[in-house]
Amino acid sequence: MKTYLFPSVYQKLGFTLFILALLLFTGVLLFDWELSFLTVKVWALWDIEFLADSQYFTFIENNIIDEIILLLFILGLLFSGFSKQKIEDEYIAKTRLSSLLSAVLINYVLLILGSFFLYGLAFYYFALFALLGVLLIYNLKFHLNIYVQQKALQHEE
Template structure:
């Protein structure tokens, strides 16, 4: 896998730091069900479907964007960290990166299939939410483990 569009090495540490901090904040938000009220703002929604209300299209809605902002920051920082170059990039590192990516995809869908069989109703919604990030997180974990094992 000889990709030429990996991000530069110099952003690795900063993106990793932001990723960890924001991921912890996201987990805290989900577990404690807490959002800062200052972020209740009107947002333009292409589709909005609130509980026990009609679905609306292309409308302004009042919503708290804390969760949305955190999720976007986690995704962007995760991608920057995961797909930035190592200090020394060579073909073996590229090979390890590809192996980790394939493993992460397989693992992610294996977990999802298990969840489909054993988790239902509103609890499954949480599974889908976690599934937004699980491939990325698994890839980061597998790749870092490969790098540590060859040092």
């Protein structure tokens, strides 16, 4: 079975993109960065604005910082999680698979809990996290497992 993974150099690129996304996200959320030069005309397949009619297949004005941040988060997490390790063998493949399984399970358990215990804007923020939940938890699990395996080697020989 052929499994597609990015070349190993993409791992560092992934971490860099993720940190960049985190910095931009923090800036926009906590420090209200305006970045008005990023307000441009974009083509919308479907747009529903608050207290307005839906629009389809049309051009609208939009600040694309949120799209850029989401793109950076997704690419960063994909590259850092799905790049080849120095030696990519069957044990690493098994570690990937078990990390991915845990990530899917944890993410959806959190989503069920969130849907019952979070309401209004709190659920909206949580849903934003859930967009990246699987990738985030997978990356954490996978890199933690690799770290633990490497630590275990230090006690050998």
